[in-house]
Amino acid sequence: MELQKSDFKVNTPVQIRFNDIDGLGHVNNSVYSQYFDQGRMHYFNILNNNQPVDWHDARLIIASTHTDFLRPIFLDEQIEVLSKVYKLGNKSLKMFQHLADKETGEVKATCKSVMVGFDPNTNQSLQLADRWRSAIEGFEGL
Template sequence: MKEIKPETFKETLPIQIRFSDIDALGHINNNVYFSYFDLGKTTYFETVKGKSDISWTDGLIVVAHIEVDFLSPVYYREGIVVDSKVTRLGDKSGIFLQQIRNVKNGEIKCRCKSVFVTYDAHTQASIPIPDTWRKIISEHEGLEEEKVLAE
């Protein structure tokens, strides 16, 4: 089993497991985890946005790469949350770290690292992360300037 180092997350979203999420073995189907991670991303951006007038659609976010470690199955009726944070911002991309965690015992069930790219749908090209996004995410996560600007 892969060694998972503990991480601190500021954003946590409780997940309601649906009947359709369960496979024949009685646990959550692996492809369903991706919808949980998407919910976590949506909630993350809404939380970080706060009361500002920042628009997350001025420069769309697309997932360019995703890697997942499935550590332990999640069963129906198990209380779980998805934890989310941005760990790095480059010029045109950033890295999300997310995990599915059991709320009773803290066991990490699954960990996901995804690279997102800011993208202009009109030109169909990547664009620099808007300065307002960079500032608000960096302040929220406490990212250092060197880490933020590193690509």
């Protein structure tokens, strides 16, 4: 999926910590998923009227993620996570994210993820809550 920065309505600045850096001097690959999680949380907080989401009530969980590592990230870079939902199903949504250099726009990594409605009491999938569906449809124009 070829997307430009202008295709994303949510950008989340990332603070790179010294302990994110591995022996080769760049951000360790395992940390990228934490950055994508920060972007995902920020996205849903925006949809939730800029309030933190109560994830026990949200009834959404990650079912799948796929990350492509394109370029290394170094400690002194200014990085942001760009996030968007690009598809809604009955019980799931698909999100696409970029980790990009804030100054140059260079994409360092991409992530495709699937989130599903989930009932923690029954451990069964659920239809997406109407409030999330309508918020996403209005926000993304889906």
